[in-house]
Amino acid sequence: xxxxxxxTRATLLKDLRLEWRSKDxxxxxxxxxxLVVVVFSFSFDPNAEESRRIAGGLIWVAILFAAxxxxxxxxxxxxxxxVLDAYRVSPAPANSLFLAKAIGNFIFVSVLEALMTPLFVxxxxxxxxxxxxxxxIVAALGTWALVVNGTFFAAMSLRxxxxxxxxxxxxFPISIPALLGMVQATTNILTGEGARVxxxxxxxxxxxxxxxxxxxxxxxxxxx
Amino acid sequence: xxxxFPILGILTAIxxxxxxxxxxxxxxxxxxxxxxxxxxxYHVTSAWTAFILFFINFIASVQYLCRSNSGTDRIxxxxxxxxxAIVVAAAFFTPVPSGVRPSAVATTGLLITGLYFLIHxxxxxxxxxxxxxxxxxxxxxxxxxxxVTGPIWARPVWGIWWTWDxxxxxxxxxxxxxxxxxxxxxxxxxxETPLLAATLAIFxxxxxxxxxxxxxxxxxxxxxxxxxxxGSIDPRxxxxxxxxxxxxxxxxxxxxxxxxxxEKLQREVEQAQAxxxxxxxxxxxR
Numbered sequence: 297x298x299x300x301x302x303x304t305r306a307t308l309l310k311d312l313r314l315e316w317r318s319k320d321x322x323x324x325x326x327x328x329x330x331l332v333v334v335v336f337s338f339s340f341d342p343n344a345e346e347s348r349r350i351a352g353g354l355i356w357v358a359i360l361f362a363a364x365x366x367x368x369x370x371x372x373x374x375x376x377x378x379v380l381d382a383y384r385v386s387p388a389p390a391n392s393l394f395l396a397k398a399i400g401n402f403i404f405v406s407v408l409e410a411l412m413t414p415l416f417v418x419x420x421x422x423x424x425x426x427x428x429x430x431x432x433i434v435a436a437l438g439t440w441a442l443v444v445n446g447t448f449f450a451a452m453s454l455r456x457x458x459x460x461x462x463x464x465x466x467x468f469p470i471s472i473p474a475l476l477g478m479v480q481a482t483t484n485i486l487t488g489e490g491a492r493v494x495x496x497x498x499x500x501x502x503x504x505x506x507x508x509x510x511x512x513x514x515x516x517x518x519x520x
Numbered sequence: 521x522x523x524x525f526p527i528l529g530i531l532t533a534i535x536x537x538x539x540x541x542x543x544x545x546x547x548x549x550x551x552x553x554x555x556x557x558x559x560x561x562y563h564v565t566s567a568w569t570a571f572i573l574f575f576i577n578f579i580a581s582v583q584y585l586c587r588s589n590s591g592t593d594r595i596x597x598x599x600x601x602x603x604x605a606i607v608v609a610a611a612f613f614t615p616v617p618s619g620v621r622p623s624a625v626a627t628t629g630l631l632i633t634g635l636y637f638l639i640h641x642x643x644x645x646x647x648x649x650x651x652x653x654x655x656x657x658x659x660x661x662x663x664x665x666x667x668v669t670g671p672i673w674a675r676p677v678w679g680i681w682w683t684w685d686x687x688x689x690x691x692x693x694x695x696x697x698x699x700x701x702x703x704x705x706x707x708x709x710x711x712e713t714p715l716l717a718a719t720l721a722i723f724x725x726x727x728x729x730x731x732x733x734x735x736x737x738x739x740x741x742x743x744x745x746x747x748x749x750x751g752s753i754d755p756r757x758x759x760x761x762x763x764x765x766x767x768x769x770x771x772x773x774x775x776x777x778x779x780x781x782x783e784k785l786q787r788e789v790e791q792a793q794a795x796x797x798x799x800x801x802x803x804x805x806r
Contacts, residue, residue, distance in 0.1 A: 445723075448723075452704075452716050452719065452720070455708055455709065455712050455716060456704065456707045456708040456709070456716075457707050457708070457709070458707065462703075462704070462707055465700050465703055465704075466700055466704060466720065468696075468700075469693065469696040469697040469699075469700045469724075469727075470697065470700075470723055470724065470727050472693050472696070472727075472731060472734075473693075473727060473730035473731050473733075473734040473735075474730075476734045476735070476738060477734055480737075480738060493737050494737070497730070497733065497734055497737065500730075501730055504726055504730075505723070505726065508722065508723060508726055512585075512719050512722065515585065515715060515719060516715070516716065516719055519712040519715040519716060
């Protein structure tokens with residue numbers, strides 16, 4: 297169990313089990329994004345042509361706001377009973393903890409997306425003109441981009457006053473290129489234009505920031 | 521040190537007033553835009569100054585993180601040398617964009633490495649944190665000037681205050697990133713602030729190319745007619761622009777310097793107060 301992958305798996309399974317039993321994050325995320333969908337539908341006329349142009353932005357903004365909920369409680373759980381301090385003094389590598397948390401959040405947000413997409417399709421009468429399988433790639437890359445930086449910044453904002461507000465303040469500016477990529481890729485697939493460039497952008501964003509997170513996470517975890 | 525400050529202050533005042541005279545009187549009036557174009561000398565120079573300050577913030581943050589142990593410090597120095605070497609090599613062996621001289625690119629590469637080692641030799645590790653903070657603060661001020669003078673210029677020339685064009689948007693996003701950096705510094709508790717801030721600065725700097733390219737893709741797909749695109753500049757205007765840039769750089773340097781001294785004194789006072797309360801509490805009987 298002491299191997300890095302073992303620690304990642306153990307932490308991940310623990311988080312998934314906790315979430316499975318409490319369903320705190322997923323319920324609040326679902327309800328929140330449902331509210332966003334309904335509120336947005338008042339602000340414009342959801343006919344097929346209009347929605348196709350606007351839905352990409354809508355979906356991702358709803359998911360971004362909802363993901364903040366899951367990201368904020370990632371580390372809060374470990375503060376109770378000084379779990380994080382115990383982890384710090386243990387010889388376990390910091391990055392396996394980070395990966396477990398990031399993968400956990402990735403799963404939560406992906407579940408949210410899987411549940412929300414049908415709702416979007418129904419409410420906004422979406423019928424994509426481009427290849428649908430590309431949406432899966434965009435969703436996976438985009439979610440990872442949000443979640444990997446989000447997990448990192450959540451660990452950072454733990455050490456600040458008013459940490460719940462701090463996370464979006466740190467995460468949103470850095471996520472703007474990724475968000476632009478996701479929105480444009482989704483819109484282009486829905487309207488039937490090419491999205492290759494945006495997928496390449498998302499992929500390189502993911503690679504660069506995952507590397508940066510893995511290099512710097514130990515510093516942030518042990519910051520005193 | 522104490523004498524140099526007022527001397528530099530007077531020099532800056534002289535250069536600034538000379539630059540003001542050059543920009544308002546000497547520089548030729550632009551044909552189509554007229555007098556309003558003169559804001560150009562402040563708009564562009566502030567932008568250049570802000571970008572340089574953000575770059576200093578990045579280097580100082582890297583050094584703060586890397587100099588905690590000698591191994592990473594050596595790696596970072598190696599990377600700084602390698603970056604300089606690659607830029608110089610690229611300047612001469614790969615085709616550079618038209619209108620850019622290879623020697624200018626090579627000089628930039630050497631300046632990057634030079635700046636890295638200048639900061640490395642002049643600042644201790646604790647001081648690089650102060651430097652990072654000061655350069656971010658002053659950089660945000662200059663970036664704000666850019667964002668304010670831009671619309672003032674755009675309104676009479678383009679007929680609109682703001683457009684989501686590539687450069688405007690990327691400057692705004694850059695401003696947002698560094699404001700979030702300052703917010704983090706303000707909100708985190710004292711001991712860990714330098715480390716967290718340095719980490720965020722590195723994330724912000726990594727983000728800059730992505731911001732630039734994403735907005736470039738975005739705007740090439742939906743071209744805007746407002747930007748005139750490229751074009752040459754009158755050599756007399758270029759001359760005035762460079763004088764103004766010199767003046768603004770001196771001014772920024774002066775502000776950074778005084779802010780740096782203020783921050784150092786502030787930290788000394790805080791340390792002294794902490795020590796005092798510590799000795800008092802150990803002396804006083806229970």
